[in-house]
Amino acid sequence: MKNLTPDFHLSRNAFGRLVYSHNDGEVHEGIVPVRAFPIQAPESGIALVSAEGHELAWIDSLTNLPEAERMFIEEELASREFMPEIRSIRQVSSFATPSTWQVETDRGNTSFILKGEDDIRRIGPTTLLIADSHSIHFLVRDIQALDKHSRKLLDRFL
Amino acid sequence: MNTDPLLAVSGAQHLPGAWRTEVESQLSGNEEILAWMEVDLDARLHFSPGLLLVTNHRILARLPDEMAWQDWPFRAGLALLQADHAGVGTLELHDDHGRLARWRYTLTHNIAAQRLIEHFEQQVESHATGQQAICPVEGICPNCKAPIPPDEDECPVCHREIHVPPSTWTLFRLWRFARPYRGQLLLGFLLMLGATAATLVSPYLYMPLMDEVLIPFQNGQQIEPGTVALYLSGLFGAALVSWGLGWAKNYILALVSERISADLRTTTYEHLLQLSLEYFGAKRTGDLMARIGSETDRLSVFLSLHALDFITDVLMILMTAIILFSINPWLALVTLLPLPLIAWMIHFVRDRLRTGFEKIDRVWGEVTSVLADTIPGIRVVKAFAQEKREAMRFREANRHNLLINDKLNRTWSLFSPTVSLLTEMGLLVVWAFGIWQVSHNDITVGTLTAFLAYIGRFYGRLDSMSRIVSVTQKAAAGAKRIFDILDHVSSVPEPTHPVHLDRLSGQIEIRDAGFRYGNRAVIRGVDLTIAPGEMIGLVGHSGSGKSSLVNLICRFYDLSEGAIRVDGVDIRSLQVAEYRKHIGLVLQEPFLFFGTIAENIAYGKPDASRKEIVAAARAAHAHEFILRLPHGYDSLVGERGQGLSGGERQRISIARALLIDPRILILDEATSSVDTETEKEIQKALDNLVRGRTTIAIAHRLSTLRQADRLVVMDRGKIVEIGPHNELMARQGAYYRLYQAQARNVDTEMEDTIVKEAKVTA
Numbered sequence: 007m008k009n010l011t012p013d014f015h016l017s018r019n020a021f022g023r024l025v026y027s028h029n030d031g032e033v034h035e036g037i038v039p040v041r042a043f044p045i046q047a048p049e050s051g052i053a054l055v056s057a058e059g060h061e062l063a064w065i066d067s068l069t070n071l072p073e074a075e076r077m078f079i080e081e082e083l084a085s086r087e088f089m090p091e092i093r094s095i096r097q098v099s100s101f102a103t104p105s106t107w108q109v110e111t112d113r114g115n116t117s118f119i120l121k122g123e124d125d126i127r128r129i130g131p132t133t134l135l136i137a138d139s140h141s142i143h144f145l146v147r148d149i150q151a152l153d154k155h156s157r158k159l160l161d162r163f164l
Numbered sequence: 165m166n167t168d169p170l171l172a173v174s175g176a177q178h179l180p181g182a183w184r185t186e187v188e189s190q191l192s193g194n195e196e197i198l199a200w201m202e203v204d205l206d207a208r209l210h211f212s213p214g215l216l217l218v219t220n221h222r223i224l225a226r227l228p229d230e231m232a233w234q235d236w237p238f239r240a241g242l243a244l245l246q247a248d249h250a251g252v253g254t255l256e257l258h259d260d261h262g263r264l265a266r267w268r269y270t271l272t273h274n275i276a277a278q279r280l281i282e283h284f285e286q287q288v289e290s291h292a293t294g295q296q297a298i299c300p301v302e303g304i305c306p307n308c309k310a311p312i313p314p315d316e317d318e319c320p321v322c323h324r325e326i327h328v329p330p331s332t333w334t335l336f337r338l339w340r341f342a343r344p345y346r347g348q349l350l351l352g353f354l355l356m357l358g359a360t361a362a363t364l365v366s367p368y369l370y371m372p373l374m375d376e377v378l379i380p381f382q383n384g385q386q387i388e389p390g391t392v393a394l395y396l397s398g399l400f401g402a403a404l405v406s407w408g409l410g411w412a413k414n415y416i417l418a419l420v421s422e423r424i425s426a427d428l429r430t431t432t433y434e435h436l437l438q439l440s441l442e443y444f445g446a447k448r449t450g451d452l453m454a455r456i457g458s459e460t461d462r463l464s465v466f467l468s469l470h471a472l473d474f475i476t477d478v479l480m481i482l483m484t485a486i487i488l489f490s491i492n493p494w495l496a497l498v499t500l501l502p503l504p505l506i507a508w509m510i511h512f513v514r515d516r517l518r519t520g521f522e523k524i525d526r527v528w529g530e531v532t533s534v535l536a537d538t539i540p541g542i543r544v545v546k547a548f549a550q551e552k553r554e555a556m557r558f559r560e561a562n563r564h565n566l567l568i569n570d571k572l573n574r575t576w577s578l579f580s581p582t583v584s585l586l587t588e589m590g591l592l593v594v595w596a597f598g599i600w601q602v603s604h605n606d607i608t609v610g611t612l613t614a615f616l617a618y619i620g621r622f623y624g625r626l627d628s629m630s631r632i633v634s635v636t637q638k639a640a641a642g643a644k645r646i647f648d649i650l651d652h653v654s655s656v657p658e659p660t661h662p663v664h665l666d667r668l669s670g671q672i673e674i675r676d677a678g679f680r681y682g683n684r685a686v687i688r689g690v691d692l693t694i695a696p697g698e699m700i701g702l703v704g705h706s707g708s709g710k711s712s713l714v715n716l717i718c719r720f721y722d723l724s725e726g727a728i729r730v731d732g733v734d735i736r737s738l739q740v741a742e743y744r745k746h747i748g749l750v751l752q753e754p755f756l757f758f759g760t761i762a763e764n765i766a767y768g769k770p771d772a773s774r775k776e777i778v779a780a781a782r783a784a785h786a787h788e789f790i791l792r793l794p795h796g797y798d799s800l801v802g803e804r805g806q807g808l809s810g811g812e813r814q815r816i817s818i819a820r821a822l823l824i825d826p827r828i829l830i831l832d833e834a835t836s837s838v839d840t841e842t843e844k845e846i847q848k849a850l851d852n853l854v855r856g857r858t859t860i861a862i863a864h865r866l867s868t869l870r871q872a873d874r875l876v877v878m879d880r881g882k883i884v885e886i887g888p889h890n891e892l893m894a895r896q897g898a899y900y901r902l903y904q905a906q907a908r909n910v911d912t913e914m915e916d917t918i919v920k921e922a923k924v925t926a
C-alpha cells in the first residue's frame with residue numbers, strides 16, 4: 007500500500023504530546039506510535055494508537071510517509087523504545103543465578119541482575135531477549151556477532 | 165554518619181558521595197533537600213547519570229547529558245506527572261502552558277521517584293496555599309504504604325528480591341536433609357571403614373606367601389602345609405569379613421539415601437506449592453515436573469551409589485598409601501607419583517564437564533517442555549492439523565539435545581581412556597623401579613608382588629573415581645536446580661507477625677492500588693470500598709484488568725503500589741492460607757481434580773460430612789445431574805474420569821465454593837463459557853451463593869449482573885465509573901456504551917464469546 011499522502015497529519019503541542027489530526031477534522035492528543043513487531047521486523051508495521059488505546063492509523067512502512075510525519079514518529083519512537091542491545095558482556099558475578107551482569111550496550115554501559123536462566127529467551131535462531139529483575143529487556147541480536155569472551159560467558163547460561 | 169546540617173535531613177542522608185559536593189554548591193543558605201532521585205537515562209535513552217532533587221524552595225535537576233543545573237521554584241500550577249512504559253519511567257514537569265522538562269529513569273529508581281513526587285506535591289501545595297507543608301511520614305514506604313522498620317532504609321515488602329547467587333558447593337547443602345539420619349550415616353561410615361580395611365588384608369598376605377612359601381620352594385625347600393593353610397584361611401577370612409561388612413554398609417546407606425531424597429522431594433514440592441502464581445507463570449510445567457521427579461531421583465542414586473563408592477575409594481587410597489609407605493617408602497613414592505597428575509587432570513576436566521551437564525539438564529527440560537505443552541493442548545493441535553509441526557518442534561528440541569551431548573562427549577570420551585593409559589604407565593614405572601630394587605636386594609619379590617596387587621586395585625579405583633567427576637557434577641547441577649526452587653522466596657510472603665481474623669465481616673477496602681506484570685502496568689490507582697454483604701459487578705472490556713484485580717484481592721499476587729484491606733487489616737499481614745479460607749472463588753474454567761465428585765466438592769473442606777456435600781450440591785443446582793450419573797456422588801471426574809459438560813463442571817465448582825461458606829465470594833466470568841440455558845441454571849445456583857456475602861462478580865453478559873448493588877466499570881486498569889445500573893444508564897457514560905453495544909448487537913457478542921472461548925482452549 008502506498009500512502010505517500012496520508013489522510014492525517016501530526017504535530018506536537020506545548021505539553022510535548024503528539025497530536026493527530028485527521029483530514030476529516032478528527033483530532034487526538036497524546037497519540038503513541040507502536041511497532042507491531044519490535045524485534046523481528048521493527049521497520050514494517052507501525053500503528054498510531056490514541057491515548058484511549060484505539061488504533062487510529064496503520065503505517066506499513068515509514069518510508070512511505072512525508073518527511074514531517076516521519077520525523078515526529080521516529081522522534082517519539084526513539085523516546086519510548088527502550089531495549090538496549092547488548093554489544094558485549096564484560097563480566098558476570100556468578101554463573102548461578104541471580105547474577106549481576108556488566109554489559110556494554112548500544113545505549114552505554116550498565117549492569118543488571120538476571121534472576122534466572124528462564125529470563126533468557128530465544129527468539130529466532132540467533133537472537134536472545136534477556137529480561138532483568140526490573141523487566142527491562144536487553145536484546146542480543148546476533149549471538150555469533152558477540153566477541154569470544156561474551157559468547158563464552160553467555161554460553162554458560164544457555 | 166553525616167553531620168552536615170544541609171544534608172542531615174531525612175531523604176538526603178543517602179545522597180551518593182559523588183553528588184554531594186556538587187549539590188551543596190547549588191543550594192542556598194536555608195535550603196533543605198527533601199527528596200532526591202537518580203535519573204539514569206538521557207533524552208535519547210542512553211545510560212548516563214543525572215540527579216533530580218526536591219528542596220523546600222524548588223525542584224532542581226541536572227540532566228544526564230548536560231553539565232548545567234536547571235531549577236524551577238515552586239509556584240501554583242506546577243505538576244509532576246509520572247508514567248512508565250517498558251521498564252522506563254518518565255517524569256514530566258508541567259505548568260498550565262506546557263511541558264517544562266522531562267526526565268527518564270529505569271524502574272530501579274521507581275521507589276525514589278514515588279517519594280520525590282510525594283514531597284513535590286506537598287511543597288507545591290504549601291507554596292500555593294501558604295501553609296506549612298506537612299512532610300510525608302517518613303516511616304512509610306512511598307510505594308506500598310507499608311510501614312518501614314526504623315532501622316531499615318528500604319521497605320521490606322517491596323525490596324525482597326534476593327540477589328545473592330547460591331553457592332557452588334550446592335551438594336553440601338543436602339546436609340540439611342541428611343542431618344536427621346546422622347546416626348545411621350555414622351554407623352554406615354564405620355562399616356565402610358571396616359569393609360575397606362578388610363579388602364586390603366589380602367594383598368598384604370601375598371608378601372609372606374611369596375617370600376616364605378613360593379620362593380623358598382623354588383630354591384629347593386619344602387612347602388609347609390600348616391603355614392599355607394594359615395595364610396589361605398587369612399585370605400578367606402578377610403574376604404568373608406569384607407563381604408559381610410560391605411553388605412551391611414550398602415544396605416544401611418541405601419536406605420538412608422532413599423529417605424533423604426524422599427524428604428527432599430516432598431520438601432521441594434511443599435515449597436513449590438507455597439510459591440505465588442507469579443512463579444508458576446514464569447516456569448515451564450515440564451521443567452518443574454522434571455526437577456521434582458527425576459532430579460531428586462538422580463540425587464538419590466548419586467548419594468546411595470556414586471558418593472558412597474567415592475568415599476570408599478578415598479578411604480582405600482588413604483589406607484593403601486599408609487600401608488605402602490610402611491612397607492617401603494621409596495617404592496611407595498614412585499607408585500604414588502602419577503596420582504597428582506591424575507588429580508590435576510580430573511580438576512581440569514571438571515569445569516568443562518559441569519557446565520556441559522548443566523546444559524544437558526536445561527536442554528532436557530526443553531524436551532519435556534515440548535511434551536508438557538503439546539499433550540494438554542492435543543485438541544488444538546489436532547484441530548489445526550499441526551501434528552507435523554509439533555513433531556518438528558520435538559525433533560528440533562531433540563536435535564539441540566544431541567548437539568549439546570555430542571559436544572560434551574568429545575571431552576568426556578577422552579577422559580576414561582586417558583586415565584587407563586596413565587594407569588598402565590604407572591604400573592610400568594612400578595615394574596621398572598621394583599625390578600631395579602629387587603636386583604639391588606632392597607626389596608623382596610613378595611614386596612613387589614604386594615605392591616603390584618595394591619596398585620592394581622589402587623589405579624582401578626582412580627579410574628572409577630574419575631567417573632565420580634561426571635556424576636558429581638550431574639548431581640550438583642540437579643541439586644542446584646532443586647535448591648533454586650527451595651531458595652525462591654514466595655513473592656506473596658507470609659507475614660512475620662500475622663494478624664488473626666476469626667470472623668470476617670467482609671468489608672474490602674482497596675486504596676490507591678497499582679499492579680504490574682513485569683513492566684506492564686495493568687492496574688493503576690484503583691480506589692474502591694466494598695461494604696460487608698455488598699454485591700459488586702465488575703465490568704469492562706476484556707483485558708481491562710478485572711481478573712487481575714480479583715487476583716490481587718485473593719492475594720495470588722501482591723500489589724506493586726497501594727494496599728488492600730479486609731476488615732481494616734492489610735491482607736499482607738494476614739496468613740495467606742487463613743485468609744483464603746474466607747474466599748470462595750468460581751472461575752470461568754473450573755478445574756476438577758481426579759477423584760470423586762464428592763471429593764471435588766469437598767476440596768476446600770475435606771472433613772465435610774456427606775450431608776453438607778449434598779446440601780451444597782443442591783444449592784448449586786448440581787444435585788440432580790449428579791444423581792443421574794451411574795455412580796452418583798462417587799463418580800470419578802477430572803482427567804481420565806467421567807466426562808462432564810462445562811455447565812456441570814461449573815456447578816460442581818460452585819458447590820465447592822458454597823461448601824466452605826466464605827464471607828467473600830469472587831465470580832470471575834463464572835457463566836461466560838456456557839449457553840444461555842445452562843447459564844440460567846447456574847444463575848439460580850449463584851443466587852443462592854451470593855446471598856449475604858460480599859460478592860465481586862465479573863461477567864461478560866451485563867444482564868447477569870442485574871442484582872448487583874453497584875457496578876464498577878474498568879477500563880485499561882482504572883475504574884472509570886461506579887454506581888447502580890439505573891444511575892449509570894442515566895449518566896450515559898462508559899457503562900451505557902457497553903450496555904448499548906451488547907443490546908444492539910447480540911451477534912457480535914456471540915462472536916466475541918466464541919473468540920474468547922477459542923482463546924481459552926488454545
Ligand SMILES: Nc1ncnc2c1ncn2[C@@H]1O[C@H](COP(=O)(O)OP(=O)(O)O)[C@@H](O)[C@H]1O
Pocket residue numbers: 445681684686704705706707708709710711712713
Ligand atoms: N500472567 C500475566 N502476565 C502478564 N500479563 C498479564 C497476565 N495476566 C493478565 N495480563 C494482562 O493484564 C491485562 C489485564 O488482564 P485481565 O485482568 O485478565 O483482564 P480481564 O479479566 O479484565 O479481561 C491484560 O492486558 C492482560 O494481557
Ligand SMILES: [Mg+2]
Pocket residue numbers: 710711712832833
Ligand atoms: Mg478475565
